[in-house]
Amino acid sequence: MASEGVGRADAEPGSAEPGRVRPGGRTARVRESVLRAAGDALAEHGFDRLDLADVARRAEVGKTTVYRRWSTPTGLIADLLDDMAEQSSPRTATGSLAEDLRANARLVATTLSDPRQGALFRSVIAAATCDPRTAEALHRFYAIRIKEWSGCVTEAVERGELPAGTAADEVIRAVSAPLYYRLLASGDPLDEAAADRAAGAAEAAARAGAYVN
Template identity: 50%
Template structure:
């Protein structure tokens, strides 16, 4: 897996190397198998540097999440709110299906359940994702497809929530139809003036 590299000086390169190593270790071993020592060894950055700058597994995860927050997230723009919303929910579903991205994303969710710092980082990550994704709802309001009382971020939350619920709470599979239905349900609720 190649995560986006960033420009910058030595400090940025070190940060990037440690982050790539954190993500790669998460893919291989999951959250419970993540150690600062393994990340240091894999990144080629000296162990004492990693301990000094990141402190712990939770610090590594928070930092990786902070960088992930700024990753490009390909918001669809199909001209119709129905297919835009379906597109967003399918992005979430296929992301978790991806053999490399999936374990990393799951590890972030697991880490946040056990550590307050990771929970804050994940909160910020999702706040940014909601804000970006809500653009499809704002455009729909501008086009007159949805009433302007609608809360765009809440439409996104309700649209994606059933996918996460199936994956991480009820432990049920998520089909393409399940994802479309979740998007359609949020849209129906928005049209009814509930969201």
């Protein structure tokens, strides 16, 4: 799941919550550099050692710029998560529920098994357990991703592949949950086979009506 700057008009310092204004032009390039540096720092050292001065050094921007715009490490993480949600890969639409869910599972597994991205997600999730703002940003990130992929379930219901009333968001959560368990708890391999099993189990449960409201 890549992240880049998104062009919007910037605001005067202090006119909006730090890290939530979407800039344009040079400010967008600075934001992109800072968020990339923040992701690198999180992946390398974790949330506890995230330092805005270090991020500024990595991004080759002034410390004042970083402190003025993001104020705190949690503000920086919140903006990083928002950017990741906006820039994540669009969902696959194959016309087959099994193939769509398998594509979703493989994307999650590939992301979480990547040395940088997996470490980044572990750090962010750890931070969210003790910081409300980071937790809010993480919830927003996953709400966007679930909404993006839930369309494949809705379309499967319309095609008659799944029972009417199937909760699309619950099916998508069921696909990724075993993969996050492997990342955060068991340490079992996050490979294509694990992804396919997760997708297959979610599909079978959905076809059996397990997610009907």
